[in-house]
Amino acid sequence: MVGTKEMTVYEEVNVFFDRAAERLGLDDGVREMLRRPWRELQVSVPIRTDDGAIKVYTGYRVQHNGARGPYKGGVRYHPLADLEEIRALASLMTWKNALVDIPFGGAKGGIQCDPRTMSETELNRLTRRYTLQIEHLLGVNRDIPAPDLGTNSQTMAWMMDAYGQVHGYTPGIVTGKPVELGGSVGRDSATGRGAVYVLREAANDIGISPAGARIVVQGFGQVGSWTVRLLADMGCKVIGVSDVEGGVYNSGGIDIDALLQHKLSSGTVSDFPHGDRVTNEELLELECEFLVPAAIDKVIHGGNAAKLKAKVVVEAANHPLTPEADDILNEAGVSILPDILVNAGGVIVSYFEWTQNFYQHQWDMERVNDELGKIMTRAYVAVREKSAAERITMREAAFMIGVGRVAKVVKMRGFI
Numbered sequence: 001m002v003g004t005k006e007m008t009v010y011e012e013v014n015v016f017f018d019r020a021a022e023r024l025g026l027d028d029g030v031r032e033m034l035r036r037p038w039r040e041l042q043v044s045v046p047i048r049t050d051d052g053a054i055k056v057y058t059g060y061r062v063q064h065n066g067a068r069g070p071y072k073g074g075v076r077y078h079p080l081a082d083l084e085e086i087r088a089l090a091s092l093m094t095w096k097n098a099l100v101d102i103p104f105g106g107a108k109g110g111i112q113c114d115p116r117t118m119s120e121t122e123l124n125r126l127t128r129r130y131t132l133q134i135e136h137l138l139g140v141n142r143d144i145p146a147p148d149l150g151t152n153s154q155t156m157a158w159m160m161d162a163y164g165q166v167h168g169y170t171p172g173i174v175t176g177k178p179v180e181l182g183g184s185v186g187r188d189s190a191t192g193r194g195a196v197y198v199l200r201e202a203a204n205d206i207g208i209s210p211a212g213a214r215i216v217v218q219g220f221g222q223v224g225s226w227t228v229r230l231l232a233d234m235g236c237k238v239i240g241v242s243d244v245e246g247g248v249y250n251s252g253g254i255d256i257d258a259l260l261q262h263k264l265s266s267g268t269v270s271d272f273p274h275g276d277r278v279t280n281e282e283l284l285e286l287e288c289e290f291l292v293p294a295a296i297d298k299v300i301h302g303g304n305a306a307k308l309k310a311k312v313v314v315e316a317a318n319h320p321l322t323p324e325a326d327d328i329l330n331e332a333g334v335s336i337l338p339d340i341l342v343n344a345g346g347v348i349v350s351y352f353e354w355t356q357n358f359y360q361h362q363w364d365m366e367r368v369n370d371e372l373g374k375i376m377t378r379a380y381v382a383v384r385e386k387s388a389a390e391r392i393t394m395r396e397a398a399f400m401i402g403v404g405r406v407a408k409v410v411k412m413r414g415f416i
């Protein structure tokens with residue numbers, strides 16, 4: 001039985017990995033080699049707080065697999081960011097980068113902290129200290145961090161600066177930087193844009209008009225807010241939106257421009273006056289065509305999966321469904337568009353940024369979005385075709401493609 005409460009996120013991701021490995025017929029040794037992170041670093045990150053005290057945080061960098069290229073993945077600042085979670089997220093990066101076929105391995109980093117309670121200067125000190133603690137593992141051809149939950153382009157600017165103090169000017173050491181410091185245009189919207197591309201393709205395949213579809217989005221950070229904005233531009237009816245404080249529901253469709261304004265002024269969408277207030281749990285259970293979890297992992301689990309009334313779940317977050325929820329929804333005929341496909345837009349534009357940094361040349365928005373669209377569509381079509389040909393779920397197909405590519409390269413390189 002999968003998905004019991006005792007399973008860690010890492011074990012859960014490996015349920016999906018094992019299913020793919022089984023279908024691919026990989027032998028036990030190769031499985032073990034692909035499952036385990038190649039390198040894990042845990043560091044202590046002491047900083048002086050604004051009131052003069054010393055506080056010590058724990059940071060991580062997990063390099064899951066480097067067979068296909070330099071390790072690549074974000075840095076998460078979150079109270080729940082422990083080694084097991086970072087491991088799970090690092091492994092998802094390996095399969096994601098292989099699935100969309102960009103030349104990276106997978107990694108993830110993080111600090112167990114609550115950035116919402118920290119000042120700008122504390123975050124700057126924390127980020128610099130963390131960077132210096134993991135700097136010997138990084139490199140433009142070794143490991144390239146990026147933003148994730150709780151971090152942003154400012155965090156990347158600090159990381160680049162701290163790394164540069166040791167190694168000299170190296171913009172390609174991180175992606176997701178401010179455009180003024182060598183970041184790529186379109187990086188901030190990239191994950192949301194990629195998710196919307198996938199949603200649109202899937203809507204066409206299933207025969208639902210995206211313009212008329214009712215959509216619910218959980219999470220209003222970088223990913224959720226861009227997804228909502230781009231969906232509204234496409235004429236979709238977003239009927240429910242939430243952030244950590246709670247959500248808002250309006251069956252007639254939420255006025256997204258007004259919502260974005262409201263979020264700017266009040267800091268939350270939960271008290272937006274033009275709709276009914278809902279909790280995050282209630283939001284997930286709203287009747288809709290597309291439900292887009294765009295916040296944290298494991299929000300849909302054995303306890304609430306059967307209550308969902310969505311036709312399609314679009315996993316913009318990393319690992320929003322436990323394997324148990326995945327089984328329940330598949331059984332109920334709900335389509336699930338998997339995370340390693342849906343949210344790959346961020347790392348794809350990170351790849352463009354890294355490439356631009358080599359040449360010190362900036363692409364324009366049209367080129368970024370155009371090439372992002374091509375890669376996302378190619379990956380979506382590959383997943384859909386494999387899923388249809390082998391009569392398996394989109395997740396199984398996506399993992400089979402990703403895991404299969406890494407397994408092949410591991411053999412070619414002669415590690416085993």
Ligand code: GLU
Nearest residue numbers: 073074146148346347350
């Ligand atoms: N944190 C993002 C993810 O989970 C992006 C990683 C990157 O750009 O390297 O895919």
